[in-house]
Amino acid sequence: MALRRRGFVRVGAVVACCALVAGCTPAQPASAPPPTPAITTPTESQIERQMRLDYEAAEQAYRANRAEQGRLYKAGGITEATPEMRATATASYLRITLKALRRIKTAGWQATGTTEVVGVVANGGWKENEVGLTSCEDSSVVRFIDGSGNDVTPSTNRRYVQALKVVKLRGRWKVSTAVTTKVNSFKGQPCEG
């Protein structure tokens, strides 16, 4: 019987997947997928525990600082750093965030909305008094209103991937520096959430 060609139809790869794999005519039943290794929880070494606790404490300090900044932006800025800011930030990070909040205060602006911390991951190694974090911050929802009620929100891209250095000073973890990369989307970023 002659074959009647109805035409080429593009189909999903699943139909033709067999042909993609070597030996595509398995006579025997398809073999089972690779066994999933049993999930075991290895005993946490002392250093692993220390690292985990340090990263947790560093992230907590960063999130507390972000929350405080959000509160202060909504309050219309500040002229001096609050105790919470000083407790959770230091060095250039404290200086720059304070500078921004001062500018807001001077300009008589107020913020609505809060920066969303999309995700935070460990990055950049660990030392006893210093850890690195990468965070994805989305400030695009934060609007700024001036004293006359005008929306003065800057049109710049405000989706940031922040490479943070968090240091332990006198027993307290504080965000020390942040190196910002502006991104259009957090897709593919380690901290995408």
Added chain:
Amino acid sequence: MRGLVKGCLGIGVLAVLASTIGVPAAWSEGDVTCTDAGFCVNVAKRPKRSAPAEKMDSTPPRRRTPGHDAENENLGQARKKFSAAFAQYDRRLASYARCVRTLDPSVSNAGCGSPPTPPIAPEFRTDTFSGRGNQPRITPDQAAAIAVARLQLPTIAPGIGPSPDLNPWKMAAVGYPLWLWAAGPTEVGPISDSVAGLSVSLRAEVGSLTFRMGDGHTVTCEGTGHPWTTAVEPATKSPNCGYSYAKPSLPGRVYKVAAIANWAVTWTSNGQSGVINVPVVDTTELPVGELQVLVR
């Protein structure tokens, strides 16, 4: 009047904010910190000047002789050179890591262009430090950084399965679930090294993998992925690290895939310990086409 002052202040702030607007949509050059209001500040610092040699040498000379002074002078110079070389190495390493982490072979200018090579760690000239009390002052984390650089972590080829070589068309197919894994050693050590008299113990393992798939997409996987074998049932998805292309590269093109292995090197030296993350990249090319089947 008050309104005018407010207006002027507002314009001033806008001017400051506007000065930050001219930044491309995605960049990572320079150390800049940006805040909620789009206010960005350059935080790059000039490298600190090396401390004077006398201050770095905490071991007082036992007896000051002209020869000893010359020896101290040489030692001071050597330490100064090392400090500068180490600071430069540190900056290059940071730049290398940034280039690797952002490398995307499908985008010509992403990740500093082409796969970068790691910087070479500064070396000690032991003869410079051979005098009495002349052990170079080096911190355990500096020693660890140098030991890690000497370690020369292996590149890991992107494992992609099933291999295009296994089918007659020598290509991967759009929509077909590919398995991704680290096709190479994923653990190194424990090994020991000695840097300027300090013993450093190292153990390295790949913590995660990042695949730039060449079509603009990125896949990040915890661990080292699961190797595909011929025992895998066709069209089975990888349990922990996989990808399906949505568009073909063919005809005429191949996807350039980069695998970035994120090595975590745990070090211990002189009672201290830490982890240094070192990304290492390798690339491969993958032709991806669309399958067409005859339906009778």
